[in-house]
Amino acid sequence: MRILVTGGAGFIGSNYVHYLIENTDDTVVTLDALTYAGTKENLEAVIDHPRHEFVEGDIRDRTLVTELLEDIDAVVNFAAESHVDRSIQSSEPFVTTNVHGTQTLLDAAVEGNIERFLQISTDEVYGQVLDGTFNEDDPLDPRNPYAATKAGADLLALSYETTYDLPVLVTRSSNNYGPRQHPEKLIPKLVSRATAGQSLPIYGDGSNVREWTFVEDNCRAIHRVLQDGTPGEIYNIGSGVEIPNIEVARRVLDTVGASHDLIEFVEDRPGHDQRYALDIQKVSALGWEPQWSFDEGLERTIDHFV
Numbered sequence: 001m002r003i004l005v006t007g008g009a010g011f012i013g014s015n016y017v018h019y020l021i022e023n024t025d026d027t028v029v030t031l032d033a034l035t036y037a038g039t040k041e042n043l044e045a046v047i048d049h050p051r052h053e054f055v056e057g058d059i060r061d062r063t064l065v066t067e068l069l070e071d072i073d074a075v076v077n078f079a080a081e082s083h084v085d086r087s088i089q090s091s092e093p094f095v096t097t098n099v100h101g102t103q104t105l106l107d108a109a110v111e112g113n114i115e116r117f118l119q120i121s122t123d124e125v126y127g128q129v130l131d132g133t134f135n136e137d138d139p140l141d142p143r144n145p146y147a148a149t150k151a152g153a154d155l156l157a158l159s160y161e162t163t164y165d166l167p168v169l170v171t172r173s174s175n176n177y178g179p180r181q182h183p184e185k186l187i188p189k190l191v192s193r194a195t196a197g198q199s200l201p202i203y204g205d206g207s208n209v210r211e212w213t214f215v216e217d218n219c220r221a222i223h224r225v226l227q228d229g230t231p232g233e234i235y236n237i238g239s240g241v242e243i244p245n246i247e248v249a250r251r252v253l254d255t256v257g258a259s260h261d262l263i264e265f266v267e268d269r270p271g272h273d274q275r276y277a278l279d280i281q282k283v284s285a286l287g288w289e290p291q292w293s294f295d296e297g298l299e300r301t302i303d304h305f306v
């Protein structure tokens with residue numbers, strides 16, 4: 001297959017490009033606008049591989065996208081504005097990239113000869129869950145601008161499956177962590193500050209719970225869905241590893257050998273979701289299961305950043 005990976009110079013996208021080059025015979029075209037969040041350094045080890053091509057460009061550029069899709073079998077759309085705090089400051093780039101950019105790709109895909117279109121989404125589209133877990137049939141209740149634009153993109157993508165018969169699939173994963181994540185995100189920020197002996201800012205009282213999935217597990221799940229998923233279906237991807245943010249900070253401090261006194265509680269994020277948790281039976285039925293424990297994944301992540 002020739003796979004177009006958008007946003008492949010970012011965190012999860014670059015890990016997925018590595019996964020494809022190292023584990024498949026597929027040819028990969030990476031399309032990335034190299035915003036503040038993307039860097040070619042994330043692709044250093046694979047960028048010149050004979051089965052890899054890098055294109056600097058924007059998913060909102062219809063001419064470019066149409067041209068690229070002439071020779072592509074599958075699209076995996078990671079490209080997005082992805083940081084909730086930034087979406088609270090200004091939602092505009094989130095609407096244009098996450099919604100309009102996805103629409104541009106979908107329109108080009110309808111015209112092209114695309115066998116699979118995988119839209120990468122997030123557990124945040126369901127909103128918070130205080131008890132139990134979300135499954136793929138639960139209603140959407142996004143509670144911040146980032147999540148709302150991702151929900152919009154999901155619905156648009158799924159509508160192209162029913163309206164145009166485009167073979168669209170959607171994955172919704174829980175929080176990822178691992179090598180190459182941008183330093184603005186929780187775990188890289190905690191690691192860099194802990195190793196420098198700086199305070200670790202934690203929103204509110206630190207009780208907000210996230211389900212942490214190691215990025216390599218997510219990449220394997222994404223590829224399984226791309227290969228074996230049913231068009232028109234949504235697949236949650238998670239690990240079952242639920243940890244409050246305060247505990248994540250403590251584990252980082254323990255792993256780097258620093259004092260818990262570095263934890264500093266700061267004013268909470270507006271509309272901060274209390275807990276996310278996913279039911280992953282559907283993706284498990286495709287034969288996938290998470291392999292990384294949180295402690296192993298954290299050690300690998302810390303090794304990468306240190």
Ligand code: NAD
Pocket residue numbers: 006007008009010011012013031032033034035036037038039057058059060077078079080081082083097101120121122123150172173174175176177181182
């Ligand atoms: P990231 O911010 O690290 O990477 C996003 C990449 O997209 C960057 O390389 C950036 O340059 C590129 N990009 C942004 N706008 C673009 C545009 N208009 N055209 C082309 N490229 C553009 O994000 P990430 O954490 O790797 O997330 C990737 C995807 O996974 C996103 O769709 C996100 O919503 C989803 N997701 C992330 C997580 C997580 O925990 N990180 C969890 C669930 C879902």
